[in-house]
Amino acid sequence: MASYFISGGEKLKGTVKIQGSKNAALPIIAASLLHRGTTVIRECPWILDVRYMLEVLKSIGCSIFIDGSTVWIDASDIDASKLAKECIGKMRSSILLLGAMVGRCAQFSLDYPGGCTIGARPVDIHLKALSRMGVHIQEQEGQIYCDTKVLSGEEIQLPYPSVGATENIMMAAVKAEGVTWIHNAAREPEIVDLAEFLKRMGVRIIGAGTERIGILGKCPLCDTEYQVMGDRIVAGTYLLAAAGAGGEIEVCGVKEEHIHCLLQICEKMGCEIRLTDRGICLRSSRRLFSIEDIHTQPFPGFPTDLQSQLMAVLTKAVGESRIFEHVFENRFGTAEELNKMGADIQIKNNRAVIRGVAKLKAGHVYAKDLRGGAALVIAGLMAEGDSIVENSIFIERGYQDICKDLTGLGAKIKVIEGK
Numbered sequence: 326m327a328s329y330f331i332s333g334g335e336k337l338k339g340t341v342k343i344q345g346s347k348n349a350a351l352p353i354i355a356a357s358l359l360h361r362g363t364t365v366i367r368e369c370p371w372i373l374d375v376r377y378m379l380e381v382l383k384s385i386g387c388s389i390f391i392d393g394s395t396v397w398i399d400a401s402d403i404d405a406s407k408l409a410k411e412c413i414g415k416m417r418s419s420i421l422l423l424g425a426m427v428g429r430c431a432q433f434s435l436d437y438p439g440g441c442t443i444g445a446r447p448v449d450i451h452l453k454a455l456s457r458m459g460v461h462i463q464e465q466e467g468q469i470y471c472d473t474k475v476l477s478g479e480e481i482q483l484p485y486p487s488v489g490a491t492e493n494i495m496m497a498a499v500k501a502e503g504v505t506w507i508h509n510a511a512r513e514p515e516i517v518d519l520a521e522f523l524k525r526m527g528v529r530i531i532g533a534g535t536e537r538i539g540i541l542g543k544c545p546l547c548d549t550e551y552q553v554m555g556d557r558i559v560a561g562t563y564l565l566a567a568a569g570a571g572g573e574i575e576v577c578g579v580k581e582e583h584i585h586c587l588l589q590i591c592e593k594m595g596c597e598i599r600l601t602d603r604g605i606c607l608r609s610s611r612r613l614f615s616i617e618d619i620h621t622q623p624f625p626g627f628p629t630d631l632q633s634q635l636m637a638v639l640t641k642a643v644g645e646s647r648i649f650e651h652v653f654e655n656r657f658g659t660a661e662e663l664n665k666m667g668a669d670i671q672i673k674n675n676r677a678v679i680r681g682v683a684k685l686k687a688g689h690v691y692a693k694d695l696r697g698g699a700a701l702v703i704a705g706l707m708a709e710g711d712s713i714v715e716n717s718i719f720i721e722r723g724y725q726d727i728c729k730d731l732t733g734l735g736a737k738i739k740v741i742e743g744k
């Protein structure tokens with residue numbers, strides 16, 4: 326298995342163009358199934374989860390053509406019975422196929438996506454909402470069987486603003502009779518991107534980005550070309566890398582309002598933030614300050630997907646910081662690895678207490694999940710000496726080429742095969 330070899334201690338400097346968003350691209354690829362025709366997706370990130378998703382689409386009969394970051398999908402003829410089980414099991418996001426498949430196929434079965442290291446991640450909210458819209462769902466032996474006679478638009482009140490459930494309901498609603506209203510909908514920028522894509526396809530949809538989304542079903546759909554938004558989590562990761570390692574970088578292709586909460590925290594830590602014509606600049610020139618309390622929240626709060634990376638940066642801040650994880654129950658796995666590098670982090674339930682240390686020592690550590698892996702890369706950049714972060718495959722699930730991006734910013738990082 327490949328690893329990253331990092332020689333830490335270098336300050337970061339330069340400009341990096343941010344890849345297309347993983348969490349926007351995946352539902353948009355799934356939504357392409359709604360249309361019996363062609364969808365062209367630009368700025369599609371070339372990451373493992375996207376590759377698996379495209380494999381699944383191929384397995385059910387979509388024709389796919391890829392040229393650089395542009396993906397053509399022709400979903401004119403699909404056969405749900407041929408769904409590739411191997412790829413479904415490899416990615417959690419396969420659950421995003423549910424809404425589009427319900428819209429397109431009267432009967433099909435999907436493997437249950439199962440848990441992952443950051444939490445159990447149940448799909449009860451997705452299933453309950455789709456049942457309400459008329460999908461007869463049976464869960465048996467790790468499979469979700471869906472049988473739909475009539476799909477109807479409904480008023481759906483979500484108990485929690487689940488991102489994936491909001492997306493699945495939006496997709497199913499495209500093919501439902503009448504209007505669907507989602508109350509307590511997720512407000513993440515990726516929801517807005519999916520809505521913009523659906524609008525381009527011909528769907529009438531209002532309220533995306535607010536807690537109430539309305540979708541009119543059965544609008545005629547057309548061939549669509551769409552550019553995926555920039556990845557706010559990748560941008561946030563690189564900004565945090567510069568905050569931790571020191572230096573001055575500019576990230577391009579991501580909107581300030583998508584990472585506003587992070588930028589405020591960076592300023593509180595003592596970084597200087599400047600908006601440029603092309604993007605966002607961060608300068609970090611001194612030892613950072615700790616942050617008293619950080620709570621992960623749905624958007625526009627601080628994103629859980631940047632929690633581990635922020636934790637890595639806070640390991641060297643002056644004083645004590647506390648992070649409260651409210652989205653996933655088991656997202657502090659990286660603390661143990663950071664402690665191997667000399668950090669002082671204590672975890673109790675959903676709270677991490679981070680006491681800043683003057684130095685991190687280089688180490689041999691193991692990525693256990695995608696964002697936690699990125700946090701270890703940041704720690705490697707912040708430590709003096711040579712570190713190895715094993716299991717780069719986790720990081721490749723979300724970062725197109727983290728080595729190239731960070732090398733372009735002056736970091737010393739490379740991929741090594743085996744140990």
Ligand code: UD1
Binds near residue numbers: 349418444623
């Ligand atoms: C999406 C993102 C992920 C991000 C997360 C929260 C994608 C592909 N992934 O994941 O990167 O970390 O949003 O911003 O977009 N829950 C239930 N029952 C459900 C659904 C969710 O209990 O049916 C719980 C989850 O276990 C979790 C919380 O709700 O504790 C948030 O999950 P959700 O918003 O659904 O996240 P995902 O869509 O899985």
